Structure formats: C-alpha cells, structure tokens
Amino acid sequence: MAQGTGRGESLSIWFFVGIMTLSYGIVLFPYGAWEWFGNHEPGTVLNNLHPTFWWGLLLLAFGGFYTFRYRPRPGDKDVA
Amino acid sequence: MQPLAAMLFFQNRQLTHLSPVDMIILLLYFAVVVFIGFYVKGSTNTSEEFFLAGREMTAWIAGLSFVSANLGSLELMGWAGSAYQYGILATHWYWIGAIPAMLFLGIVMMPFYYISKTHSVPGYLQLRFGEGARGLAAISFGFMTILMSGVNMYAMALVMKVILGWDINFSIWVGAATVALYVMLGGLRSAIINEVLQFILIWAGAALIPILGLIEAGGWTNLKAQIVANTHSIGYVHMWSTLGHFKDNPMGINWVGIVFGLGAIISFGYWTTDFLVVQRVLSAHNLRAAKMAPVLGAAFKMAVPLIVIVPGLLALGVLRDPHTHQLIHLVGENQVDAAHPYSYNEVLPLMLIRYCGPGLLGLGITALVAGFMSGMAGNVSAFSTVWTYDLYGAYMNKRASDKHYVLMGRWSTVIGMIISIGTAYLVMHAASIMDYVQALFSFFIAPLFGTVLLGMLWKRATNWGGFLGLLAGTTSSIGMWIYTNFGTAAHKADALAHIALSRDAQPMANDMFRALWSWIICVLVTVIVSYMTTPRTEAELNGLVYGATVIPDDGATTIWQKPIFWACIVAVVFVILNIIFW
Numbered sequence: 001m002a003q004g005t006g007r008g009e010s011l012s013i014w015f016f017v018g019i020m021t022l023s024y025g026i027v028l029f030p031y032g033a034w035e036w037f038g039n040h041e042p043g044t045v046l047n048n049l050h051p052t053f054w055w056g057l058l059l060l061a062f063g064g065f066y067t068f069r070y071r072p073r074p075g076d077k078d079v080a
Numbered sequence: 081m082q083p084l085a086a087m088l089f090f091q092n093r094q095l096t097h098l099s100p101v102d103m104i105i106l107l108l109y110f111a112v113v114v115f116i117g118f119y120v121k122g123s124t125n126t127s128e129e130f131f132l133a134g135r136e137m138t139a140w141i142a143g144l145s146f147v148s149a150n151l152g153s154l155e156l157m158g159w160a161g162s163a164y165q166y167g168i169l170a171t172h173w174y175w176i177g178a179i180p181a182m183l184f185l186g187i188v189m190m191p192f193y194y195i196s197k198t199h200s201v202p203g204y205l206q207l208r209f210g211e212g213a214r215g216l217a218a219i220s221f222g223f224m225t226i227l228m229s230g231v232n233m234y235a236m237a238l239v240m241k242v243i244l245g246w247d248i249n250f251s252i253w254v255g256a257a258t259v260a261l262y263v264m265l266g267g268l269r270s271a272i273i274n275e276v277l278q279f280i281l282i283w284a285g286a287a288l289i290p291i292l293g294l295i296e297a298g299g300w301t302n303l304k305a306q307i308v309a310n311t312h313s314i315g316y317v318h319m320w321s322t323l324g325h326f327k328d329n330p331m332g333i334n335w336v337g338i339v340f341g342l343g344a345i346i347s348f349g350y351w352t353t354d355f356l357v358v359q360r361v362l363s364a365h366n367l368r369a370a371k372m373a374p375v376l377g378a379a380f381k382m383a384v385p386l387i388v389i390v391p392g393l394l395a396l397g398v399l400r401d402p403h404t405h406q407l408i409h410l411v412g413e414n415q416v417d418a419a420h421p422y423s424y425n426e427v428l429p430l431m432l433i434r435y436c437g438p439g440l441l442g443l444g445i446t447a448l449v450a451g452f453m454s455g456m457a458g459n460v461s462a463f464s465t466v467w468t469y470d471l472y473g474a475y476m477n478k479r480a481s482d483k484h485y486v487l488m489g490r491w492s493t494v495i496g497m498i499i500s501i502g503t504a505y506l507v508m509h510a511a512s513i514m515d516y517v518q519a520l521f522s523f524f525i526a527p528l529f530g531t532v533l534l535g536m537l538w539k540r541a542t543n544w545g546g547f548l549g550l551l552a553g554t555t556s557s558i559g560m561w562i563y564t565n566f567g568t569a570a571h572k573a574d575a576l577a578h579i580a581l582s583r584d585a586q587p588m589a590n591d592m593f594r595a596l597w598s599w600i601i602c603v604l605v606t607v608i609v610s611y612m613t614t615p616r617t618e619a620e621l622n623g624l625v626y627g628a629t630v631i632p633d634d635g636a637t638t639i640w641q642k643p644i645f646w647a648c649i650v651a652v653v654f655v656i657l658n659i660i661f662w
Contacts, residue, residue, distance in 0.1 A: 013276055016112065017137060017277060017280050020112055024108070026102060027104055027108075028101075031101050033438070041437070042437025045402075048291070052439045053438075
C-alpha cells in the first residue's frame with residue numbers, strides 16, 4: 001500500500017525510507033570492510049570496534065527489510 | 081528554543097573535511113529529496129492535497145512528522161550544547177517540556193481541531209472567536225515563520241562553513257533552492273515525507289555517538305561519576321533533586337519555573353497551538369489516527385535525549401585532548417580564545433568527529449543538513465498554508481477557485497523562500513536579529529495557548545474575550561521582554577528579579593516566568609471581557625467547544641486501538657524515567 005505518497009502512487013513513504021537506508025548500507029558496509037580488513041582504520045576513538053562496518057551492516061539489513069517489505073507490487077496503484 | 085546568536089561563536093576555522101565517500105552519502109540524500117518532490121507532484125492538485133497532504137496520512141507517518149518537524153539541527157546542536165552547559169537538566173525540555181502537552185493535544189484537543197475540519201490554527205480561531213483573533217494569529221504566525229526559516233537557513237550555512245569550510249552563499253542558495261523546489265512541487269505531502277526520512281537519518285547519523293560514548297565511558301554509572309568528578313557538582317546529573325532553589329543547580333531555575341512555566345505553559349503553547357507542528361497531525365486520515373499521532377510522537381520524543389543530551393553529558397565526562405589527555409573545557413561563545421578554542425555549541429560536531437571516520441561522518445553531516453532543510457520546509461509549508469487560507473483567501477480574494485489557491489500556495493512557497501533568503505542575509509549582517517526573531521516567536525505562543533484552551537473548553541468565552549485576551553497576553557509578553565532586556569545591568573537584574581520572583585534567577589528562568597504571566601493575563605482578560613459581552617449560542621459552538629459538541633466515535637474496538645490506552649502507557653514511562661533520573 002502506497003502510504004503517504006498519495007492516491008494513485010505506487011511507492012510508499014516506507015519504501016523511500018528503505019531505499020535510502022539500503023543505499024547508505026551499500027556504501028558504508030563495503031567501505032567499513034575495506035577499512036577493517038585493509039588496515040585503513042581512521043584515527044577515531046574506538047576504531048578497533050569497526051563502527052563503519054557494523055553500522056553499514058545494520059543499515060543494509062534495515063534498509064533491505066523495508067525496501068523488500070514495501071516494494072511496489074501490481075495492484076498497489078490507486079490505493080491510498 | 082535556544083538563543084540562536086549562540087551559533088555565532090563560529091570563527092574562520094574548519095573542524096574537518098568530507099572524503100569522497102561522505103560526498104556520495106550527501107549527494108544521495110539530495111537526489112532522493114528532489115526525486116520525492118517530482119514524484120508526489122502528481123498527487124498534489126487540490127488545495128487539500130497541497131496544504132493538508134490530502135488528509136490521508138496514517139498515525140505513524142503523521143506522528144513521526146509531528147515530532148520530526150521540531151527536531152531541527154538548531155535544536156540538536158543547541159540542546160547538546162545546553163546539556164554540556166547545564167547537565168541533565170536540559171532533558172526537561174524533552175520530557176516535562178513536551179510529553180504532557182503532546183498527550184493533551186492528542187486526547188483532549190485533537191478531536192476539536194479535527195472535527196471542525198479547520199485547515200489551520202488561525203482557521204480554528206476564526207470559527208471560534210471570529211475574524212479579529214484569526215487575523216492577529218495569522219499575521220503574527222506568518223511573519224514569524226518566514227523569519228524563522230531565514231534564521232534556520234543562515235544557521236545551516238554557518239555550521240557548514242565551520243565544520244566543512246563551505247562558502248556561506250553556496251549553502252544558503254543550494255539549501256533554499258532544494259527546499260523551495262520540493263515544497264513547491266509536493267506541498268505538505270513532500271515536506272512530511274522528507275520529515276519522516278529526516279527522522280530516520282538523524283537516528284542513523286547520530287545514534288553512534290551515545291553508543292560509542294557510553295562504551296568509552298564504561299557505562300552510565302561510570303559516566304555520572306566522571307561528570308561529578310570533573311564538575312565538582314551533582315547538579316549536572318540530577319533532574320529534580322537540585323530544583324529546590326535557583327542557586328542549587330547550574331541553570332539557575334527552580335521547580336516552579338520548570339513545572340508551571342515550561343511544563344504547563346510554554347510546552348502546551350508550543351505543542352498544541354503552533355501550527356507548524358499541528359499541521360502535521362491535521363493531515364491524519366481519520367480521527368483515531370489524529371489522536372494517535374501525537375501519542376506516538378510523544379513516545380519517540382522521549383527517546384530523543386539519547387542522541388541530544390547524552391552527547392553533551394559525554395563531553396563533560398570523556399572529551400579529552402587526544403595528545404595531552406587533558407579534559408577539553410568548552411566555554412561560552414564570547415569566551416572562545418586560543419586556550420579554549422571550542423564553545424558549548426560545538427559539542428555535537430566534536431563528538432561526531434571523535435567517533436566517526438569517513439562514511440559515518442558523511443552520514444552525520446547528512447543528518448544535520450536534513451534537519452536544517454526539514455526545518456526550512458516545515459516553516460515554509462506552514463507559512464504558505466496560513467498565507468493562502470487565512471490572509472489571502474480571507475481578506476484579499478475570498479471567491480477564487482481551488483486551482484487558484486493551489487497556485488497561490490506554490491507561489492507563496494517560492495516568495496516565502498526568497499524572503500527567507502533576505503532574512504538570512506540580514507542576519508548575516510546583524511547577528512542580534514536572530515535572538516530578536518526567536519524572542520518575537522515566544523511572544524505569541526503562551527497567550528495563544530490561553531485563547532485556544534478557553535475556546536475549546538469554555539462555552540462562555542466570547543469573540544471579544546478571545547481577541548482582547550490574545551492581544552493583552554501578547555502585548556504584556558512584549559512589555560515584559562522589553563522591561564528585562566533593555567537598560568542598565570542593575571535595571572535588568574531588578575527586572576529579572578521582579579518577573580521571576582527571585583534575585584537568584586538566571587535568564588532561562590525569565591523566559592519561563594514571562595510565559596506564565598502572559599498566559600495568566602490572557603486568561604484573566606478573556607474571562608473578564610467574556611462576562612461583559614454576549615456569548616454565542618450553543619448551536620453555533622457545535623464542533624468547536626467541549627460541552628457543546630458530541631465527539632464522534634473514533635472507531636477503536638479493542639483496547640489496543642484506543643489512543644487513551646497508549647497515552648497512559650507513555651505517561652507511565654514518562655513518570656518512571658523522571659524517577660530514575662531524579
């Protein structure tokens with residue numbers, strides 16, 4: 001159901017939430033992996049915890065779930 | 081709510097720079113918000129679609145947008161700085177200064193706003209008190225809103241200059257053009273979608289600071305111990321136990337100011353009558369969603385101190401120079417010098433840089449940009465609605481077609497944004513204007529709450545009572561502000577002592593007590609004038625006032641669907657949190 005974007009639209013507001021966080025996960029997760037496994041960690045406090053990698057993974061999972069759950073499907077159009 | 085001139089501590093320096101991966105994250109955000117504007121344009125053809133998002137938002141969307149409209153970057157950075165300056169007392173602005181009012185709006189006031197089918201708060205005043213009250217509220221709100229948008233715009237440009245070294249003109253024009261484009265295309269619908277996105281982004285960008293900070297500090301208990309050791313005071317880690325007297329806490333305020341000034345007047349005034357936030361709830365698709373939206377918003381609001389207050393407290397406990405391991409001492413913006421290069425208001429960027437490398441830094445900066453742009457969009461969309469319905473449509477062109485009003489809404493968005501840009505440049509050349517603009521905004525909030533509250537709950541309140549009460553409350557607030565802000569230092573101290581009833585009161589107490597007095601004056605004048613003038617018949621008040629209105633069933637069939645049930649849950653959690661952090 002295309003919540004929030006208006007009658008006649010097929011992309012829900014939650015789909016936008018999903019696609020945005022998924023995109024960030026797609027950017028951050030591999031970048032965090034490169035930092036971790038390539039020994040390119042930035043000089044930040046607690047960089048030994050590899051926050052970019054784990055946060056990227058979390059965004060990937062969150063965004064992936066929302067994108068899949070609220071993906072446009074046939075019949076969504078004309079539903080508010 | 082923060083003194084905006086405080087942002088002017090910024091000097092010609094740059095805290096960090098963005099790497100390519102940060103730029104990708106920021107550009108992705110801009111691409112999505114502009115796409116949303118074009119995408120929803122096809123669904124914003126009627127005035128109800130453009131100004132009220134078609135009244136088809138679910139409780140979750142309206143609730144998130146409701147709380148997000150208030151969660152601008154100025155709020156984030158300002159209150160993080162206040163948390164450093166005043167400690168955990170700053171949390172009062174998120175809990176007692178918000179939660180009771182949000183629940184009251186949802187359970188008591190929303191039915192009247194919603195079933196009266198009003199399009200705005202001034203619109204409700206017109207239905208209840210006539211044109212005088214509507215005109216006064218609409219002019220003051222429209223004027224202040226557009227000025228606030230300009231202040232927000234300038235603040236964003238200034239923050240970007242300091243953190244990243246960006247040119248101020250570039251930030252102002254790119255931010256303004258993007259916001260004008262998506263609001264002009266998609267109206268309130270576009271603004272709401274972006275506010276929901278912004279809420280998610282702010283959490284995605286800022287939540288790592290408290291998580292990593294608490295790990296570094298060794299947990300909450302250890303953090304409190306470090307703060308007490310560093311500040312030599314328990315006043316920074318207790319919310320209520322130090323509010324017995326003005327002198328016992330770093331804020332210089334007492335519990336009367338917090339409970340009655342902040343909790344009962346300022347908070348209720350802002351959350352229940354400021355059209356910027358109420359407009360989001362009016363977009364709900366049915367009465368139950370309209371009642372649930374503020375309740376859900378309150379639940380989310382209670383969690384916000386984690387990303388705003390905790391970073392400020394962490395700075396008090398763990399912010400040390402990486403080379404010397406000495407505690408970094410932040411100061412007021414007027415005291416910044418070579419020995420103390422950072423001010424309170426830099427807490428959030430400093431903590432962001434401390435824990436976030438490339439990529440995560442871009443996410444944090446994107447969250448700040450989203451917050452600023454969302455703040456501008458909120459102001460401009462509310463301005464466009466009030467201008468079109470309550471000024472242009474009410475006094476200049478009453479009989480235009482719906483299509484004409486939508487066109488006026490789009491044009492007023494663009495013109496409003498141009499005025500905002502002018503305000504931004506005005507502020508750039510006269511910084512004190514920022515504080516004046518914010519003070520002006522505060523003049524109307526407390527009296528307006530008195531007028532709307534009596535209008536909804538008291539059948540005897542008359543048109544003249546409502547109008548003159550609002551006028552008297554506003555005028556008295558302006559008078560008290562002038563009384564306490566101009567003159568010699570000795571006069572100001574005397575004035576503050578008179579308004580806040582104590583010689584130990586600090587400026588923060590002044591705002592609380594000024595709001596309290598102006599509300600009392602508004603209510604007294606409304607009551608006295610109402611008893612001297614003729615009331616409206618009960619039939620005329622149907623749908624507008626408690627006792628003259630049969631409130632329709634909201635359709636809830638189980639306890640889980642009842643807004644009052646969830647409001648009680650939120651209220652219980654609110655009480656427990658206050659006891660835990662007593």
